[in-house]
Amino acid sequence: MSAAIEHTELPGHAKYRRLFTPLQIGSVTVKNRAIMGSMHTGLEESPDGFERMAAYFAERAAGGVGMIITGGIAPNEEGGMVFRDENGDAVFAASKLSTQAEADGHRLITDAVHTADPDVKICMQILHMGPLAMNDQLVAPSAIKSRISKFTPNELDAAGIEKQINDHVNCAKLAQKAGYDGVEIIGSAGYLISTFLVEKTNQRTDEYGGSYENRMRFALEVVRRCRAEVGEDFIIIFRIAGMDMLQGGMSWDEVALLSRELEKAGASVISTHFTWHESAVPTIATMVPRAAFTSVTARVRKEVSIPVITSNRINMPQVAEDVLAQGDADLVSMARPMLADSEFMNKSAEDRADEINTCIACNQACLDHTFSGKTTSCLVNPRACHETLLKYEPTATPKKIAVVGAGPAGLAYATVAAERGHHVSLYDAAAEIGGQFNLAKLVPGKEEFYETLRYYNRMIEKLGIDLHLNTRVDTDMLADGGFDNIVIATGISPRVPELEGIDHPSVIGYVDALRGTKPVGRKVAIMGAGGIGFDVADFISHDGPSGAQDIDVFAREWGIDFKNHPRGGVTGIEPQVASAPREIFLMQRKETAVGKGLGKTTGWTHRLTLSRRGVKMMNGIDYLKIDDRGLHFLRDNKPDYLEVDTIIICAGQEPLRTVFDKAKARGLPVELVGGAFEAAELDAKAAIYQASHMAAAV
Ligand code: FAD
Ligand code: NAP
Ligand code: SF4
Numbered sequence: 001m002s003a004a005i006e007h008t009e010l011p012g013h014a015k016y017r018r019l020f021t022p023l024q025i026g027s028v029t030v031k032n033r034a035i036m037g038s039m040h041t042g043l044e045e046s047p048d049g050f051e052r053m054a055a056y057f058a059e060r061a062a063g064g065v066g067m068i069i070t071g072g073i074a075p076n077e078e079g080g081m082v083f084r085d086e087n088g089d090a091v092f093a094a095s096k097l098s099t100q101a102e103a104d105g106h107r108l109i110t111d112a113v114h115t116a117d118p119d120v121k122i123c124m125q126i127l128h129m130g131p132l133a134m135n136d137q138l139v140a141p142s143a144i145k146s147r148i149s150k151f152t153p154n155e156l157d158a159a160g161i162e163k164q165i166n167d168h169v170n171c172a173k174l175a176q177k178a179g180y181d182g183v184e185i186i187g188s189a190g191y192l193i194s195t196f197l198v199e200k201t202n203q204r205t206d207e208y209g210g211s212y213e214n215r216m217r218f219a220l221e222v223v224r225r226c227r228a229e230v231g232e233d234f235i236i237i238f239r240i241a242g243m244d245m246l247q248g249g250m251s252w253d254e255v256a257l258l259s260r261e262l263e264k265a266g267a268s269v270i271s272t273h274f275t276w277h278e279s280a281v282p283t284i285a286t287m288v289p290r291a292a293f294t295s296v297t298a299r300v301r302k303e304v305s306i307p308v309i310t311s312n313r314i315n316m317p318q319v320a321e322d323v324l325a326q327g328d329a330d331l332v333s334m335a336r337p338m339l340a341d342s343e344f345m346n347k348s349a350e351d352r353a354d355e356i357n358t359c360i361a362c363n364q365a366c367l368d369h370t371f372s373g374k375t376t377s378c379l380v381n382p383r384a385c386h387e388t389l390l391k392y393e394p395t396a397t398p399k400k401i402a403v404v405g406a407g408p409a410g411l412a413y414a415t416v417a418a419e420r421g422h423h424v425s426l427y428d429a430a431a432e433i434g435g436q437f438n439l440a441k442l443v444p445g446k447e448e449f450y451e452t453l454r455y456y457n458r459m460i461e462k463l464g465i466d467l468h469l470n471t472r473v474d475t476d477m478l479a480d481g482g483f484d485n486i487v488i489a490t491g492i493s494p495r496v497p498e499l500e501g502i503d504h505p506s507v508i509g510y511v512d513a514l515r516g517t518k519p520v521g522r523k524v525a526i527m528g529a530g531g532i533g534f535d536v537a538d539f540i541s542h543d544g545p546s547g548a549q550d551i552d553v554f555a556r557e558w559g560i561d562f563k564n565h566p567r568g569g570v571t572g573i574e575p576q577v578a579s580a581p582r583e584i585f586l587m588q589r590k591e592t593a594v595g596k597g598l599g600k601t602t603g604w605t606h607r608l609t610l611s612r613r614g615v616k617m618m619n620g621i622d623y624l625k626i627d628d629r630g631l632h633f634l635r636d637n638k639p640d641y642l643e644v645d646t647i648i649i650c651a652g653q654e655p656l657r658t659v660f661d662k663a664k665a666r667g668l669p670v671e672l673v674g675g676a677f678e679a680a681e682l683d684a685k686a687a688i689y690q691a692s693h694m695a696a697a698v
Contacts, residue, residue: 011351016317018324020349023066023331025268025307027233028181030331031119032066033324034345037311037335038125038184039366040071041376041385044095050105054112055387060338061116064345068113068120069184069237069333072127073097075171076164078137079128079192097124097171103178110179123182123235124175126168130192131201132277139164140195141202141209141218147278148190161208164192165221172226172236182235185222188273193219194241197258200248212254219258220265227266235268237309242272242296245279245560249568256303263304271309271333272297281558281570282605284336286361287445288313289551294328295562296569301329309333315340315359315448317348334359336366339376339384354458357381358451364685367601379685380452382692392696395421399484399698402427404473404659407435409674409687410489411456416695418463425481426465429472433457435491436675437684439514443535444546475662478670485669485698488660489691492653492675492682497527501626507647510536521645522582525631527623528650529588531683534595534606536650541580541613557609577612584615585642587633591620653679 013020023030043049043056057068074080074096097103106124113122131140131153139160140153156164172183187193195201196218202209208217219238226236240258244250250258259270274293275283282288290313297310310329314320320332337344340359347355357380365377365384378384383392398421403414406428418424432438434453441449460467478486494509496502510532512518520540526533547554555562559575566572588594594617595607611617622634632641655676663670673694674687 010349012317012347012349012353015351016321016348019317019321019332023307025235028121028235029119030066030121032064032345033331034065034067034320035309035331035333036060036065036068036338037333038069038071038186039335039339039376040370042370042373043375043385044071044073046375049095050108052385052388054108056385057109057122058112058116059342059387061113061120061122063338063342064349065120065338066345067181067331068122070109070122070124071095072125072129072186073171073175074133075126075128075167078135078139079130079133079164079167081129081134097126097174097178098167100174100177103174106175106178106180114179121181121235123184123237124178124180125184125186126171126175127186128164128168128192130190130195132190140192141204142195144201144203146190146201158206161218165218165225168222169225169229172234173229176230176234182237182268183226183230184237184239184271185226186239186273187219188239188241188244188276190276190278193222194244194276197254198244198246198249200246212257216258216261220261223262223265223267236266237269237271238262238267239271239273240300241274241276242300243274243293243560243565243569245275245281245283245570246568247571249276249571251567252299252565255300255565259300259303263306267306269307269309269331270300270304272300272311272329274312279568279570280604280608281560282602283312284361284367285363285445285602285605286448287548287554287605287609288361289548289554290314290316290319291323292551292554294323294326296565298326298328299565301327307331311335313361315361316356316451317344317353336361336378339366339378340380342384354454355462357455358448360446360448360452363599363601364683368599371600377689379688380455382689390693390696392416392419395698398422400482401425401485401487401698402473402478402481402483403487403489404478405435405489405491405674405676406430406433406467406469407489407491407674407687408437408452408684409491409676409691410435410487412688412691413487413489413673413695414465415456415459415463416692417698418465420695420698422698424463424465425468425483426460427468427471427473429470431470433460433467433469439511440535442514443539444542445538445548446535447546447548473659475659475666475668478659478663478668479666483669485671486663487694488657488663488670488672488676489674490656490659490676492679493656494649495652495654496649497623497651499623499625502649504626504628504647506630506645507626507649510648510650513648514539519646520582520648523642523644524582524646524648525585525587525642525644526648526650527587527631528652529586529594529617530650530652531598533586533588533650534598534610536648537584537586537610537615538606540582540648541584541610541615543578543581575612577609580613580615585618585644586610586615587618587621589621589623593617594619653682655679
């Protein structure tokens, strides 16, 4: 009897009945409907990467997920990343699987997962990057350079196409030998297979180009020949672009026909993906509503009799359950939520969803890392992909610890230390925990920050942390408390630039602007265009419901037609963004493009949103003074001024160390963490990372 069936008495199984219903895929039983979706973590290329991946995946298997898909593995050199030195020797190559020796490394992963829970299935993703590959041998159906690639691919000839198909088959066979339960073949996102399907990237005139039947041939041959080699019991998932979000992309009829033909060719499961990397529609950022794309999966599901997977912004068990209840999909893929909390499914099963550390879709430590060549992790869970390096082990010597400040740094420190068995008292001057997250959560599209605060509130309760709100800590309190360790996490104070007229009545801080405690006029200058300047600009330029909370608004703002599904879902549709209810100038001193420092994978969404709302971005500003006429400055060495009603200061932050300095002077055992330690470039990712490492070591 499988573990899933034994546990059906658990309360979460009744609450999330569909999520915990096993699914039969051919002869294979998947114990529940939750899949950990594929994510490239960078461990694939690390020297000790397979050991670390084994621990990372095993922890998720033990955490109750039904099936795991690995990060993408190339079937050959040309399909992946190879960096060469001047002699042409490969100095760094992304993980590929084309030899038995490479398959042996994968054994570590499959054994670890099947040992953690024999009922958990693990499939390896075969990812041929095609025209997005980062090497000099890259190939594609036609020699057409992608907008987002550095290289022009080599057009495949007939023999080249045969080789690519055979390499996929060889890779699938090796994956099977390495102990995987199946493979996922990626046929979306602008990678090789998808570029055969779409006319703009496939201009061939042979049997692999021209008509749609011909353009589908490559995908179908890959599946057909893989199936012939791996037998009937091996899972083959094929990932299609249910909506590729490309002007002139795939039509609905093409998506439907491809799905039906894939089933005939031997695919066991179809997984729906919703974009190409080069498309200008956000599909996973925090501004995307939860489960925004599952209606597309629902349509695909009607075309086939094999199971269909949906994904994107499904980050809590109730959301997954609702998607399944609507009949939108057979399986729900959650990738980043499994980084954020490896115990997601166990907590769901035990009706402890309020203990889930929810993925807030920020991309800051996962995709932003991946696309910057850093190892993936998670803002809310720095242990992700670092399981062997960052351990929260029970302490043998429990200490009495005071944590001053319940922002992200203080919360992370307090909860990790308490989890390890220390006695923690947590203080905050405010009436609620969260520090600056209480401002962040007010920004449209950042509503997920409420979940982080819900998680920490629950953990404080569960771990028995002694919480003191409305308590401004002074050194006497700390001296009298008899603490072994005192952790100062008092955060920051907003920087007030030294400028003539800075105390003019038209000047307000970002805290007042966001909290609404001071009025914001119709014509506004924002001084400072960092993360907070952008958030404030979004907040004051926004009108009506947040797109993150309303799929129709989101679809209108990004020009998507979910109902009629024109080519790519977007062809011919103009995004309709309500212009700002006020005139806004977002200013910085730097000469660089405004917003250049924002997140690698999300910055463009913020820049585009604000410019569509008519926010004017100004760089190279040398501020001179503020007076009744407005804000005076030099630009290109020419004096100018803006006649504005309000000037909002978003000019960065300074560490707030008053308590620390006094406590240290009295000889108390204090240490700093978070913004109080270092305010420059300090974000919640850095705050939680630093605090978690310190608390793991205390
Ligand atoms: P804080 O969050 O500032 O917390 C300090 C706490 O200490 C406060 O609760 C304060 O009340 C308390 N305190 C101070 N003095 C005392 C005292 N004497 N006694 C008791 N308590 C005291 N970061 C990201 O990574 N991603 C984002 O998307 C993001 N968005 C943001 C949006 C906005 C609008 C803002 C304002 C910030 C955003 N940040 C974001 C930044 C992030 O919130 C901060 O980096 C993070 O909160 C810093 O954490 P901290 O714990 O060091 O300090
Ligand atoms: P920030 O990113 O450092 O930006 C501060 C801005 O103020 C910059 O535009 C800076 O640019 C300007 N500035 C600095 N000193 C100034 C001065 N003396 N006079 C005038 N302008 C000055 O800091 P932040 O916006 O306050 O954000 C704080 C932290 O929260 C950052 O680490 C940020 O990453 C994080 N955060 C992240 C997000 C996110 O979505 N990921 C959102 C919000 C906040 P110039 O010097 O060129 O003018
Ligand atoms: Fe989710 Fe942000 Fe963590 Fe990525 S870094 S998994 S988006 S919470």
